[in-house]
Amino acid sequence: xxxxxxxxxxPDYEEEEPSFSDPEDYEDDVDDEEMLEDIxxxxxxxxxxxxxxxxxxxxxxxxxxxxxxLKNVIHKIFSKFGKITTEFYPDADGLTKGYIxxxxxxxxxxxxxxxxxxxxxLDKQHTFRVNLFTDFDKxxxxxxxxxxxxxxxxxxxxxMRHWIEDPDCRDHYSVIYESGERTAIFSNDAKEPIVAEExxxxxxxxxxxxxxxxxxxxxxxxxIALWGGEKFKQIQRFSHQGVSxxxxxxxxxxxxxxxxxMDTKEDPQAIIIWDILxxxxxxxxxxxxSAHWPIFKWSHDGKFFARMTPDTLSIYExxxxxxxxxxxxxxxxxxxxxxxxxxNIIAFWVPEDKDIPARVTLMQLPSRLEIRVRNLFNVVDCKxxxxxxxxxxxxxxxxxxxxxxxxxxxFEIFRMREKQVPVDVVEMKEGIIAxxxxxxxxxxxxxxxxxxxxxxxxxxxxxxxxxxxxxxMNGALTFVDTSDCxxxxxxxxxMASDVEWDPTGRYVVTSVSWWSHKVDNAYWLWTFQGRLxxxxxxxxxxxxxxxxxxxxxxxxxEIKVIKKDLKKYSKIFEQKDRLSQSKASKELVxxxxxxMEEYHSYRETTQQMYQEQKSARLELRxxxxxxxxxxxxxxxxxxxxxxxxxxxxxxxxxx
Amino acid sequence: MKPxxxxxxxxxxxxxKYNREGDLLFSVAxxxxxxxxxxxxGERLGxxxxxxxxxxxxxxxxxxxxxxxxxxxxxxxxWDCQTGKQLALFNTNSAVRTCGFDFSGNIxxxxxxxxxxxxxxxxxxxxxxxxxxxxxxPYQTIPCTDHKITxxxxxxxxxxxxxxxxxxxxxxxxAKSGEILNKAKEHTKHINDMQxxxxxxxxxTASKDNTAKLFDSTSLNxxxxxxxxxxxxxxxxxxxxxxxxxxxxxxxxEVTTTxxxxxxxxxxxxxxxxxxEFGRVKGHxxxxxxxxxxxxxxxxxxxxxxxxxxxxxxxPHYFDFELEA
Numbered sequence: 001x002x003x004x005x006x007x008x009x010x011p012d013y014e015e016e017e018p019s020f021s022d023p024e025d026y027e028d029d030v031d032d033e034e035m036l037e038d039i040x041x042x043x044x045x046x047x048x049x050x051x052x053x054x055x056x057x058x059x060x061x062x063x064x065x066x067x068x069x070l071k072n073v074i075h076k077i078f079s080k081f082g083k084i085t086t087e088f089y090p091d092a093d094g095l096t097k098g099y100i101x102x103x104x105x106x107x108x109x110x111x112x113x114x115x116x117x118x119x120x121x122l123d124k125q126h127t128f129r130v131n132l133f134t135d136f137d138k139x140x141x142x143x144x145x146x147x148x149x150x151x152x153x154x155x156x157x158x159x160m161r162h163w164i165e166d167p168d169c170r171d172h173y174s175v176i177y178e179s180g181e182r183t184a185i186f187s188n189d190a191k192e193p194i195v196a197e198e199x200x201x202x203x204x205x206x207x208x209x210x211x212x213x214x215x216x217x218x219x220x221x222x223x224i225a226l227w228g229g230e231k232f233k234q235i236q237r238f239s240h241q242g243v244s245x246x247x248x249x250x251x252x253x254x255x256x257x258x259x260x261x262m263d264t265k266e267d268p269q270a271i272i273i274w275d276i277l278x279x280x281x282x283x284x285x286x287x288x289x290s291a292h293w294p295i296f297k298w299s300h301d302g303k304f305f306a307r308m309t310p311d312t313l314s315i316y317e318x319x320x321x322x323x324x325x326x327x328x329x330x331x332x333x334x335x336x337x338x339x340x341x342x343x344n345i346i347a348f349w350v351p352e353d354k355d356i357p358a359r360v361t362l363m364q365l366p367s368r369l370e371i372r373v374r375n376l377f378n379v380v381d382c383k384x385x386x387x388x389x390x391x392x393x394x395x396x397x398x399x400x401x402x403x404x405x406x407x408x409x410x411f412e413i414f415r416m417r418e419k420q421v422p423v424d425v426v427e428m429k430e431g432i433i434a435x436x437x438x439x440x441x442x443x444x445x446x447x448x449x450x451x452x453x454x455x456x457x458x459x460x461x462x463x464x465x466x467x468x469x470x471x472x473m474n475g476a477l478t479f480v481d482t483s484d485c486x487x488x489x490x491x492x493x494x495m496a497s498d499v500e501w502d503p504t505g506r507y508v509v510t511s512v513s514w515w516s517h518k519v520d521n522a523y524w525l526w527t528f529q530g531r532l533x534x535x536x537x538x539x540x541x542x543x544x545x546x547x548x549x550x551x552x553x554x555x556x557x558e559i560k561v562i563k564k565d566l567k568k569y570s571k572i573f574e575q576k577d578r579l580s581q582s583k584a585s586k587e588l589v590x591x592x593x594x595x596m597e598e599y600h601s602y603r604e605t606t607q608q609m610y611q612e613q614k615s616a617r618l619e620l621r622x623x624x625x626x627x628x629x630x631x632x633x634x635x636x637x638x639x640x641x642x643x644x645x646x647x648x649x650x651x652x653x654x655x
Numbered sequence: 656m657k658p659x660x661x662x663x664x665x666x667x668x669x670x671x672k673y674n675r676e677g678d679l680l681f682s683v684a685x686x687x688x689x690x691x692x693x694x695x696x697g698e699r700l701g702x703x704x705x706x707x708x709x710x711x712x713x714x715x716x717x718x719x720x721x722x723x724x725x726x727x728x729x730x731x732x733x734w735d736c737q738t739g740k741q742l743a744l745f746n747t748n749s750a751v752r753t754c755g756f757d758f759s760g761n762i763x764x765x766x767x768x769x770x771x772x773x774x775x776x777x778x779x780x781x782x783x784x785x786x787x788x789x790x791x792x793p794y795q796t797i798p799c800t801d802h803k804i805t806x807x808x809x810x811x812x813x814x815x816x817x818x819x820x821x822x823x824x825x826x827x828x829x830a831k832s833g834e835i836l837n838k839a840k841e842h843t844k845h846i847n848d849m850q851x852x853x854x855x856x857x858x859x860t861a862s863k864d865n866t867a868k869l870f871d872s873t874s875l876n877x878x879x880x881x882x883x884x885x886x887x888x889x890x891x892x893x894x895x896x897x898x899x900x901x902x903x904x905x906x907x908x909e910v911t912t913t914x915x916x917x918x919x920x921x922x923x924x925x926x927x928x929x930x931x932e933f934g935r936v937k938g939h940x941x942x943x944x945x946x947x948x949x950x951x952x953x954x955x956x957x958x959x960x961x962x963x964x965x966x967x968x969x970x971p972h973y974f975d976f977e978l979e980a
Binding site: 227286357443520521522537539543585588589594595598599600606607609610613616619620624626627642643644 | 675676678681696700717718758759760811812813854856857866869873876879882883884885927928929930950951978980
């Protein structure tokens with residue numbers, strides 16, 4: 001730039017308006033970016049527009065008279081995902097071509113459209129295919145050279161079912177102790193637990209087994225780790241910051257994790273569903289609170305999972321992780337639902353709504369057919385309890401009958417395996433505390449009454465009859481044989497906070513957890529008959545969990561054969577047991593013998609030294625020999641002492 | 656066995672001790688009282704009055720002439736056993752935690768707590784030198800800088816003192832030179848009590864780490880460990896059988912939140928060689944703070960947080976009991 005010249009200095013300066021134009025050969029060297037920075041930011045970029053455009057295929061080809069109607073329908077469907085800024089319906093020969101272009105206000109909206117509208121069935125002949133415009137570019141420029149994807153090395157974790165192959169059929173259980181510092185896996189042997197694996201700081205809070213026992217999940221600040229196989233190697237890792245809860249699909253294909261920390265509008269991260277084998281994040285969900293974990297309930301075969309939100313039941317299918325039929329079910333007032341453990345049937349209940357009574361509905365999936373509906377009157381609350389195989393559904397109904405104040409409880413038993421699903425009603429006279437189905441049968445047990453007078457009743461659904469009533473359980477453990485309802489044993493484990501049966505039903509563990517009680521932390525092992533086998537003290541013991549077993553591979557016929565030949569097998573087992581028992585006692589006896597010998601030889605050496613020091617002792621005590629209590633009888637004094645024998649009050653009579 | 660109940664204290668018992676012949680039982684407690692009883696029928700002979708704070712420890716010399724007590728009133732006092740008269744007063748700067756006569760009865764040791772800016776010291780007085788008593792000047796005083804002494808016993812011939820510390824360490828201090836002759840670190844927590852065998856060749860330690868351990872008095876070799884699931888407050892070795900008795904429970908602060916079941920606190924008997932528990936005696940209403948065997952091994956006593964001392968005479972079948980070996 002030329003130096004500015006003060007015009008006033010110029011003698012030739014005349015009082016006329018100064019020219020502010022640049023001289024003719026002036027070259028502007030300030031570029032656009034500097035001058036127009038803020039305006040340039042809003043310059044329309046070619047790229048922007050394309051990212052927000054979607055192409056919809058399989059649109060009905062219509063003539064001009066129906067075009068308006070078609071546009072309305074498309075608009076209605078597609079404006080759900082965002083603001084449509086432009087639309088283009090190319091046509092040829094008087095009909096629309098069958099594909100259209102839609103532009104959204106933002107690329108995210110276009111993505112939403114692709115995610116949700118792709119595959120949308122408009123009618124029988126037209127299922128929309130939606131793609132991003134940019135995808136076409138991507139697919140067209142695929143290189144002609146095929147690059148083989150890199151081969152991932154095979155991670156051999158060994159035999160994942162190794163523990164089931166134990167010849168002595170010992171089940172595993174996990175123990176957390178030293179207030180969470182150490183976690184160990186033990187093999188349950190009646191004599192003494194055998195350590196299978198023990199690690200410090202394996203988990204930061206607690207552990208969970210997968211439903212079939214294949215994986216052990218440990219919790220860490222950054223996520224979950226899954227361990228398994230013979231050596232408990234790390235199989236998989238799920239990165240989920242601040243994870244606090246985990247759930248598995250029954251088939252063990254998927255894991256669901258919850259973290260209260262991560263949740264943004266665009267990318268829901270509170271609940272994440274993972275594919276266990278690949279470790280991939282399959283889908284994320286929002287979650288307001290984890291009050292009723294698991295939020296997602298799985299069908300027994302892992303094909304579906306569902307969750308309840310106010311007035312809605314959302315059912316998703318795997319492996320797509322999309323909503324079944326692309327929409328949730330509107331069920332006004334839905335309070336609770338539960339999958340049958342045996343079939344893809346959901347049971348849910350809805351409370352009273354003005355004139356419509358409360359009802360329990362059984363819905364089959366994926367057909368969504370309501371196979372049974374039962375109306376209930378004056379309902380306060382319902383709880384759904386499925387029998388283990390899905391043969392029966394017990395609904396505990398709390399009602400306030402008309403004209404009364406109190407709450408009465410009924411059990412409505414749905415017989416799932418019978419035609420039309422008949423329902424039996426069992427009335428209960430007292431308040432119910434707990435309910436449980438027998439694992440492999442048709443019996444259930446109910447705890448009722450008011451503490452401390454609590455009673456147990458056993459019912460058999462098959463015979464439709466009550467079997468027995470037992471009462472007065474004051475904190476003791478009662479072992480009951482439910483085939484004939486006899487009490488086998490009553491025992492006690494003071495301050496026990498947990499009771500856990502092993503997966504086979506042979507053993508039960510009662511434990512005192514450090515989380516609830518600061519002393520006496522231990523777990524005790526009992527036989528199913530109530531005989532105490534072991535007391536295992538563990539410093540600051542926290543939690544014991546049995547490792548679940550996968551379902552048996554034996555068929556019904558094979559089990560029948562084994563039961564028939566049981567006598568033959570039991571002879572072999574008894575012999576084995578006797579051998580191991582005598583081996584144990586022999587081991588114990590041998591151990592004791594060695595310990596005694598060591599101790600005695602130590603005592604002998606010290607006794608020798610003691611004798612050698614005798615003269616020193618005499619000197620210290622002025623010649624008095626005090627080595628034995630009766631060494632100096634002469635010194636003893638005789639004293640008479642009184643003993644209190646009896647107290648008797650003898651009335652003297654009138655004085 | 657029906658126990659004899661001694662009710663002479665209003666607060667928790669801190670220590671009980673038999674004299675060498677076993678006819679007398681001394682008990683001290685947090686209520687400042689020092690009692691002496693006939694062990695055969697539980698009749699109280701008398702008290703030694705003078706302390707103004709909780710009495711932590713008591714010992715009697717081999718001839719049952721003198722009694723030594725240490726208290727939180729910053730003093731260690733010497734008494735005439737028969738008359739109850741106070742013979743000497745040793746003032747200290749902090750509470751006296753443990754005290755004892757040596758084998759000859761001529762030398763006493765006591766330890767003071769780490770309190771109020773004062774370190775923990777192990778003091779030795781020779782009772783034959785009246786000057787030391789008058790001037791309150793021990794002939795030997797050993798400072799313990801790090802972890803204070805919580806319990807201590809004399810060696811077999813009065814040459815050294817084995818002291819247990821609040822971190823589980825055991826140090827053997829020479830009574831003549833004050834140097835550390837031996838060390839052992841087997842316990843992981845506070846040592847609550849130490850008691851010798853009747854011939855002084857071994858001693859047993861009771862610790863907050865839920866175990867009691869048996870050591871050789873001279874070499875400090877760790878011989879046996881007895882495991883429980885509660886802190887062990889006191890342990891004693893039977894004079895005639897290969898048995899060890901242990902008493903424990905929780906700290907007073909934690910008791911209210913857990914068990915208040917009557918008589919829940921038990922004394923446990925372990926086989927000394929097999930390290931296995933073989934018996935329990937219930938009866939105390941709170942944690943047991945001190946146990947002691949009668950020198951003839953035919954009875955034992957326990958003092959508890961409930962302020963009671965219980966004397967138990969063994970049934971004949973206790974002496975016949977054998978673990979299969």
